[in-house]
Amino acid sequence: MGSTKLTGRVIFKGDPGYNSAIKNWNPYVDVYPYVFVFAQNAYDVSNAIKWARENKVPLRVRSGRHALDRNLSVVSGGIVVDMSDMNKIHLDIDEKRAIATVQTGVHVGPLVKGLAREGFMAPFGDSPTVGIGGITTGGGFGVLSRAIGLISDNLLALETVDAKGKIIKADQSCNEDLLWASRGGGGGNFGYNTEYTFKIRRAPKAATVFNIIWPWEQLETVFKAWQKWAPFVDERLGCILEIYSKVNGLCHAEGIFLGPKNELIKLLKPLLNAGTPKQTDIETLSYPEAIDFLDPDEPIPGRSDQSVKFSSAWGHDLWPDEPISIMRKFLEEATGTESNFFFINWGGAISRVPKDETAFFWRNPLFYTEWTASWENKSQEASNLASVERVRQLMKPYVAGSYVNVPDQNIENFGKEYYGANFARLRKIKTKYDPENLFCFPQSIPPSR
Numbered sequence: 001m002g003s004t005k006l007t008g009r010v011i012f013k014g015d016p017g018y019n020s021a022i023k024n025w026n027p028y029v030d031v032y033p034y035v036f037v038f039a040q041n042a043y044d045v046s047n048a049i050k051w052a053r054e055n056k057v058p059l060r061v062r063s064g065r066h067a068l069d070r071n072l073s074v075v076s077g078g079i080v081v082d083m084s085d086m087n088k089i090h091l092d093i094d095e096k097r098a099i100a101t102v103q104t105g106v107h108v109g110p111l112v113k114g115l116a117r118e119g120f121m122a123p124f125g126d127s128p129t130v131g132i133g134g135i136t137t138g139g140g141f142g143v144l145s146r147a148i149g150l151i152s153d154n155l156l157a158l159e160t161v162d163a164k165g166k167i168i169k170a171d172q173s174c175n176e177d178l179l180w181a182s183r184g185g186g187g188g189n190f191g192y193n194t195e196y197t198f199k200i201r202r203a204p205k206a207a208t209v210f211n212i213i214w215p216w217e218q219l220e221t222v223f224k225a226w227q228k229w230a231p232f233v234d235e236r237l238g239c240i241l242e243i244y245s246k247v248n249g250l251c252h253a254e255g256i257f258l259g260p261k262n263e264l265i266k267l268l269k270p271l272l273n274a275g276t277p278k279q280t281d282i283e284t285l286s287y288p289e290a291i292d293f294l295d296p297d298e299p300i301p302g303r304s305d306q307s308v309k310f311s312s313a314w315g316h317d318l319w320p321d322e323p324i325s326i327m328r329k330f331l332e333e334a335t336g337t338e339s340n341f342f343f344i345n346w347g348g349a350i351s352r353v354p355k356d357e358t359a360f361f362w363r364n365p366l367f368y369t370e371w372t373a374s375w376e377n378k379s380q381e382a383s384n385l386a387s388v389e390r391v392r393q394l395m396k397p398y399v400a401g402s403y404v405n406v407p408d409q410n411i412e413n414f415g416k417e418y419y420g421a422n423f424a425r426l427r428k429i430k431t432k433y434d435p436e437n438l439f440c441f442p443q444s445i446p447p448s449r
Helices: 042-055 108-117 131-140 176-182 218-232 261-271 288-295 319-335 348-352 380-396 413-433
Strands: 009-012 035-038 060-061 079-082 089-093 097-101 155-159 165-168 193-201 206-214 237-244 249-258 280-288 309-313 341-347 367-375
Touching: 009 261, 035 042, 035 218, 042 060, 042 079, 042 165, 042 193, 089 288, 089 319, 097 108, 108 288, 131 193, 155 176, 155 218, 165 249, 176 367, 206 218, 206 261, 206 288, 218 237, 218 261, 218 319, 218 341, 218 367, 237 261, 249 288, 261 280, 261 341, 280 288, 280 348, 319 341, 319 413, 367 380
Parallel strands: 035 079, 060 079
Antiparallel strands: 009 035, 089 097, 097 193, 155 165, 155 193, 206 249, 206 280, 237 249, 237 341, 309 367, 341 367
């Protein structure tokens, strides 16, 4: 045994609290770690890293419990550093600038809603229970991203604990290569982040939100209209399209427009004229109410009632009939009610940042997509995993790249898929900050040889 002692709220296997600590949002990823350290400050994180080194125990870091594939934020028999107790938010606002300093255990929903009540907006994901710790480092996007960029584009500085247990800062003037890497280079690769500083901006007083629902059978018509329209529409308009399994039956588009209702109705024409919508809601709300409409409250940390497997990609060209029929077949055969195809329009502020200015590479697609299979019983696991992989193989001619925050361990050449041409530079930075590859997990960035 080494000399370092674990500090913070420490829960070993068999301790009270262990059974709730092992529960992640996605039951598919649950395992039995040896010990959880619920860090209260950066020193607890430092001690956990030193302890893991000294005792040669595998380690992981967890922020919002939302990892979508296995062994990324938890590890069987190892130590999990959980950030969720570190959830302070500090706003620093004067005439010239507005910044928010946020500990990495904060969840997206409370952060975005808290900022909205103060009159500020920040990009956010589509689930309020996601932790800000992980979503930030992989890019992070939502329906405001065309207007104000990715979450990582708004990251100004961070505090992290490196592989030696040293607490370091990264910003434009110190460790700037680490800041570059942390803006899209994936979570947990270079250090365990304890605090982020974001640029935030004033929100409009009001925004217009919408939700349009179609009969499920019209999915082809709806998708074709959506892909021709959404990537090219006014960049103040962010829109997701979700088509669930046939057994679920939901096909809808939802989003926000940073402008008035009459203008939005004009912009939505191509979508409203597609098929025969059975329900259309369009309303101008105060900005905080608009955020509540898009991100209804969920209990934190939250737990899916089904196991889920995801894969993701970007569409750089409009889809011909073939990928649309692949999607339809998948959704017709899926037995899980949460199985779906999800799309969000790209462009605007996201595309104005050069591919190499940050580690986030995928700047110029038309839209992002992910597909999910869900199941309740272990006996259904293998067939659902296979169905997601089959779609990935069939979709290869029509998409490019994959989103590191929606990771898929079936991707062998993951460096190129997640990071494109930025992968080589990320490996150099990994070599500098973690030469011994202590922070190693499935599809972590390897040091340069």
